[in-house]
Amino acid sequence: MQLREILRKVESGELSAEAALTRLGDMAERNLGFARVDLDRVRRRGMPEVIYSPGKTSAQIVKIMTALIEAGQDVMATRASPEQWEAIRSAHPAAEYHPEARLVIMRHAAPRAPSGRVAIVCAGTSDIPVAEEAALTAECAGAAVDRFFDVGVAGLHRLLNHLEALRRARVLVVVAGMEGALPSVVGGLVDKPIIAVPTSVGYGTGLHGISALLSMLNTCVPGITVVNIDNGFGAGIAAAMVNNAAGAAP
Amino acid sequence: MQLREILRKVESGELSAEAALTRLGDMAERNLGFARVDLDRVRRRGMPEVIYSPGKTSAQIVKIMTALIEAGQDVMATRASPEQWEAIRSAHPAAEYHPEARLVIMRHAAPRAPSGRVAIVCAGTSDIPVAEEAALTAECAGAAVDRFFDVGVAGLHRLLNHLEALRRARVLVVVAGMEGALPSVVGGLVDKPIIAVPTSVGYGTGLHGISALLSMLNTCVPGITVVNIDNGFGAGIAAAMVNNAAGAAP
Amino acid sequence: MQLREILRKVESGELSAEAALTRLGDMAERNLGFARVDLDRVRRRGMPEVIYSPGKTSAQIVKIMTALIEAGQDVMATRASPEQWEAIRSAHPAAEYHPEARLVIMRHAAPRAPSGRVAIVCAGTSDIPVAEEAALTAECAGAAVDRFFDVGVAGLHRLLNHLEALRRARVLVVVAGMEGALPSVVGGLVDKPIIAVPTSVGYGTGLHGISALLSMLNTCVPGITVVNIDNGFGAGIAAAMVNNAAGAAP
Amino acid sequence: MQLREILRKVESGELSAEAALTRLGDMAERNLGFARVDLDRVRRRGMPEVIYSPGKTSAQIVKIMTALIEAGQDVMATRASPEQWEAIRSAHPAAEYHPEARLVIMRHAAPRAPSGRVAIVCAGTSDIPVAEEAALTAECAGAAVDRFFDVGVAGLHRLLNHLEALRRARVLVVVAGMEGALPSVVGGLVDKPIIAVPTSVGYGTGLHGISALLSMLNTCVPGITVVNIDNGFGAGIAAAMVNNAAGAAP
Amino acid sequence: MQLREILRKVESGELSAEAALTRLGDMAERNLGFARVDLDRVRRRGMPEVIYSPGKTSAQIVKIMTALIEAGQDVMATRASPEQWEAIRSAHPAAEYHPEARLVIMRHAAPRAPSGRVAIVCAGTSDIPVAEEAALTAECAGAAVDRFFDVGVAGLHRLLNHLEALRRARVLVVVAGMEGALPSVVGGLVDKPIIAVPTSVGYGTGLHGISALLSMLNTCVPGITVVNIDNGFGAGIAAAMVNNAAGAAP
């Protein structure tokens, strides 16, 4: 913990009490007025702050990106609209945009070689945008990703055909809308943790994804955990963290 | 339609207008004050009125049963508590009680030989009371019933082991709580209509069966219809009606 | 069951174990990357896979249609927008579009002569798009369909006028928004299974169809089952399945 | 308006400003510490304050009753439990209790001859407690009441048999649980205002009466208004007010 | 009741049984294919069928209007959009449109002289469209209407200033959004029935009017009944019915 190091330096006279206080603050945040960019997050969390785009102006997003880049950190902006992307591209031409997943990615350095295996499974073609967001996010966080799309429970053999490949993953992200039954079915067949992502695909009593979410939370198969509706990004990060924990284990 | 017959009799002078009005009423209802027993339902619906027990006193249930029996009709009382059953047994010793399904049945005559095949499938042992209510109801309405209990999606092979038997049914009732995924999985494998019954088995976000219900309504498999939570009775009647329609078709 | 046949052929030496595995996969799915078209569904379910259009690009829909057509199967695409239809029409000029029901239909061969009778009943003029989706779907699945539109409970005689015609159906689809009372009223008068479809017609506490749905699930008339809000397609398939079961019964 | 009278008396010197203020307060409330009994309500509302029993101790109820009686007013206590009733009976032996409706009534003087006609209609035997609460309340407020119990939509002829009697009422209270369809059906047949009362009869998606309530609020028949679930008392008062308004009209 | 008259004519030989059946149908409905116009409603309900515009094409609305006009009945179309109004105006230039209330009215004959007094009260300026819909509807149904707009509870004296005028009404319609407290406050001060209309005015936890609706249903003041959110039309009809009942009382 950082506090210990700081205290040690104050103890040894390397640092005055006041300087210690200032330095803690400066080191950890960059105050842009409308945003306090958390530059300390890489150290604490293993990955930099990510920009949630809705409700921010394009100018705000560009300035936060600049602050992160100047601190030598990789950048991800989630749920970026095409309009926001236009502004980002002008300011940061090296950034890349994945329109289906609405994801902006800008890497400071060449990425590490991917490690482990994360399987991204989705029930239907309409779920692909969320599944892609999860896949790109996990890749961005260092995982090797396998995609298994459109293997929903209406045609179970499509899933059974790929069981051996699914079982090779360290962790699976399973994306489904409507009745959200796929995670339970996959979960009954593999022995790895599953992160379920409900999507808002459906209508009427689908309740914009609430139905799929409830399904996943009430699974009769233990070992399945759930994220917010359409939150491919969160599932991708969580999967990468599990994958990294596995990779880092002695 | 009855109106036509009545009109014909009035036309032919067999019946006065006033007598026709009175007779229509008398024939069709038996007014007990607290209840107007619908004696005409067999003719219209193919099955007699059924007594919904909650909120009725034991005395009221007994009197409605008596009215139905006096009219020569079979009797079912659903959701009867042990206390209500005690009162019924005293008054109508020939009645039988199925405590798990909370169902009272009293047949006026020997039942017809069962016809067709209705499959009753349930996901877990805790769903059996509802599944039994459906099975007994369908049998009471003339169907031959096959039971497939505890074949939930957590162990899919238990279902796949019985696929051929399931496919022999004219109609399937699939009962499940928690995430309610079983109807979708069964529905992807058979070519018969499926009536899904959500149960209140589960806790927390199971919301007393709402989660399973939403799952079933949002199935990605067409051909699945749904009844109220824990409504084994309604599913049994609907299945028997489909079974009868099939049996009666020329 | 297919597994048995495959095992028999492996037993007899007609097929190697590996070939059996491959063939099972190839036979059953056509992998387009973004979609794994379930070509086996006709065998299992009696009807081909249907395309749910929302959330798919026009290009994806066209490619899935092509895969189905190449496999000699009929095509239905539900909830297709006018924009999606334009793209479909360019690629598959033989397809037809029903704009009110948002349904694309493309038949591979001349349809079978319709059999049985499915009654499609709706409460108001505003419910017709959903009722038409049900009617067209049931016709597409081989049923003869009678339409009874705008016979809601505010003017009950409109329904009573057609009672004899309604009673001729093997199964009824009853479509209603607002308070969704029509299925209960029809259900009290006929002796055939009823599939109730809530619509999102209404406002305020109509809750986009939740009110009608709850009404239908809580019907005091047994024998009524329910599908998702505005799901005319699902009701049409379920009705056709009941109709077919009846027609096929010995 | 009272203010005018008070001002006139102050103007004429009959009353000092301070005395006017005190008198306004004294006249209108009786402060028991835990309750300020509204003795002015008869003048403003045409009927005295009514005691809502839940959450009150028996001692509190008895004291409020005493205060009302001392002011020469009739007393009603709604939703009184048998335990509360025991305490009331000891203190006020002249009171009467209707256990089904959970209603305590104590009249100060002989009631007026009832006037008008209020019809109380209910769908099933299980709805009778709420219907009785409405009927007794309306009678207590001076109306002549006709009861039509157990005429639900599953057996429509039971309702049609009594149409002429129903049409004689000045206002109808229609009580129903489950799908709550009865008010719409009655409303389509009569030309008088209807007050609909949803009951908590039902289970599962009945949601303790929410389903019936939504049905009634979304009726396609104009002229129907709704009260809280199981609120027979409120419906009875509202019906009596309509009945009285009609009776009082010049 | 019509059935009696028909039976009498059949009895007397004036009518054959078959003719009676046909005539019942013909007299009561005009079948336009997409709509069965209920021409009998005036007789049963005291007012003609009203057109609910959403979900109907302009052409459908125009045709239903024509059918009603040809039957000599007045026409109201609720929630008509400006686009629908344009089409109506072309076909029926004598119709009038109230854009704020989205109401189309076309009278066949000069209206009766208004009778009684209906008070329309609303809490804020933003509630006026709903209040106007109620006021115009009640006027259209024969009532004399007084409007009291923007008298919400934040400035109670605005209401108290008009108490005497409010008390002159036979029935009050009280319209409010947000917390929906106004009906309770008015209800505590007058002795006439109150019809409360929640509006969707508000945001966040206003839940598009659900908050106001719940408030009104849970009023501690008996004698208040409620209609659907934003349902000024329904409240206007109900108020007119109460007003008429009062006016018609002997």
Place this chain on the structure above:
Amino acid sequence: MQLREILRKVESGELSAEAALTRLGDMAERNLGFARVDLDRVRRRGMPEVIYSPGKTSAQIVKIMTALIEAGQDVMATRASPEQWEAIRSAHPAAEYHPEARLVIMRHAAPRAPSGRVAIVCAGTSDIPVAEEAALTAECAGAAVDRFFDVGVAGLHRLLNHLEALRRARVLVVVAGMEGALPSVVGGLVDKPIIAVPTSVGYGTGLHGISALLSMLNTCVPGITVVNIDNGFGAGIAAAMVNNAAGAAP
């Protein structure tokens, strides 16, 4: 209380009873037909009536503003759209508009020197519009405001860095969307009242702010109170009232 003064004047003969009644009305409201502007609110509430813009026409807003200005009162219009602002600017060029907070402010006189300290804290950049609405409102009501933006719990040190400044406030407004955890965390660290404002920032199960609202209502930290979702205005007024109460204390 005003009534006392009026009564005193009537007692002393300064005022007739009728004049008193009229004057009470005139003084307190300005009737514009569509609005009754509450000119008495400054006296009762310490601040003038504020205009809620949604659902009002631009012309209505302008006229209400004019009435307030003519009465010598300051004006605030909340949630004003750019279109409404255009109309206001034309009529009242001295008004100012804060587009992010959608707030129109027009001061009649130079504001008082601000007093006290209100801290406005928000979790993320996307919450700033609501936070700004609170800040501007509190300033308009006489408070000195400190802004602490983008200090959400994902980077706790950003909050801890400013703890001493936060503790200097008399009252804090804490604005957060998504999981709404910030008020609890701040509340555990300061000894002043906290007004929590949930925002609709988020998606899926955020339920447009319901999730954050529930979080705040269920805080384990006593001393936190909550306002409606996105209600920066209400929080600003409440904070100013607390600040003023503190300032006014002897």
Place this chain on the structure above:
Amino acid sequence: MQLREILRKVESGELSAEAALTRLGDMAERNLGFARVDLDRVRRRGMPEVIYSPGKTSAQIVKIMTALIEAGQDVMATRASPEQWEAIRSAHPAAEYHPEARLVIMRHAAPRAPSGRVAIVCAGTSDIPVAEEAALTAECAGAAVDRFFDVGVAGLHRLLNHLEALRRARVLVVVAGMEGALPSVVGGLVDKPIIAVPTSVGYGTGLHGISALLSMLNTCVPGITVVNIDNGFGAGIAAAMVNNAAGAAP
């Protein structure tokens, strides 16, 4: 801020780095295994940790009390059941219990003289338990409290009679169930902050207090903030904090 002092002592050599870390922990928490009692809360929050009784064993509550008492702090235990109270009384005979409010209070020293004025207002007698919890809590936290019970909106004059007394408070707590209208009405009449407490008094659509809560959150009167349903304790603390802030102002 404590960190600064600690750093200063480390800087001056008074404290080693390790000792500083240990001391921070020891000073602030007392680890009982099942609980870590927050002894630092008085310093940070101005009041000690309070024990939430539900879900804790009596033994756990007693031990937490002992730890607080040993640290010289006052104790409050909220929502304590009679069974829990029995155990507490045995261990800490000096404690006092308020059964209506379910509150256990044990003061270490004689309380300060109360200061300021907090008004506790409630709508009905059934709301008193929650109002008492608020009143006792505020008193315990040093405030002088005035109680105004049973002044609901059905009899508005009861409230108006006490307006001058209400206006003397620095802050008001307004408690109401059912439609929860009282805070808006009080809020329109006073110029002090109002803390609204919804109660679960009511039935049906009262939804155990949700209806009153929504009412209060949607108030049209600014300056009203809300706490959780039945949370008299939280309201009392918040009111005391406002009262203290006012009292502490120079």
Place this chain on the structure above:
Amino acid sequence: MQLREILRKVESGELSAEAALTRLGDMAERNLGFARVDLDRVRRRGMPEVIYSPGKTSAQIVKIMTALIEAGQDVMATRASPEQWEAIRSAHPAAEYHPEARLVIMRHAAPRAPSGRVAIVCAGTSDIPVAEEAALTAECAGAAVDRFFDVGVAGLHRLLNHLEALRRARVLVVVAGMEGALPSVVGGLVDKPIIAVPTSVGYGTGLHGISALLSMLNTCVPGITVVNIDNGFGAGIAAAMVNNAAGAAP
């Protein structure tokens, strides 16, 4: 995949096609009539089937346990009531019961030495039953577990004091009721996956855990996944799976 092995044996003549089918079934399930025990789950899922006790009779639970024990598998029964435990203890004296966590555990053999580190963190003493269920489950599945109880956000230093210990875990389970903020706060400070468990601790708008659940799903900290309310068991299994995946990684 098992199918491949079976096919290989059929290919080599070791097995007939029919025998293969039978054996697949026998191997994988033990049919008790009311339950089909999934003996194959250890192979597929890495852990045996677990018994969900609610809704099962004690006799059913005992028989399922016996079947699992006879198959040489460990047994867990979740949510077992004291009554169920009594029956289990009689039949299987070697089983152990954890009453707080309502968990029955019976090990067939000595457990493996625990590996890895799973941290179980909970917010308050009332959350301990759920936290213990998670801890015992994870231990049962082979993990070494550290417990950090009662470190909720109201006293943040209790959490910060243990940060280094928390960071040593491979995965964290964070349990909280009420506002459910703890997972977000912990998540902002560690770089390991977090499994959040909402509990039903709280009241009113806590909605039996829904509020905490929504909080957790809407966390602004990526890498947090969620299970059902009070589902300590599911969280324990998921954590053990992550822990095992990490331990097993090469």
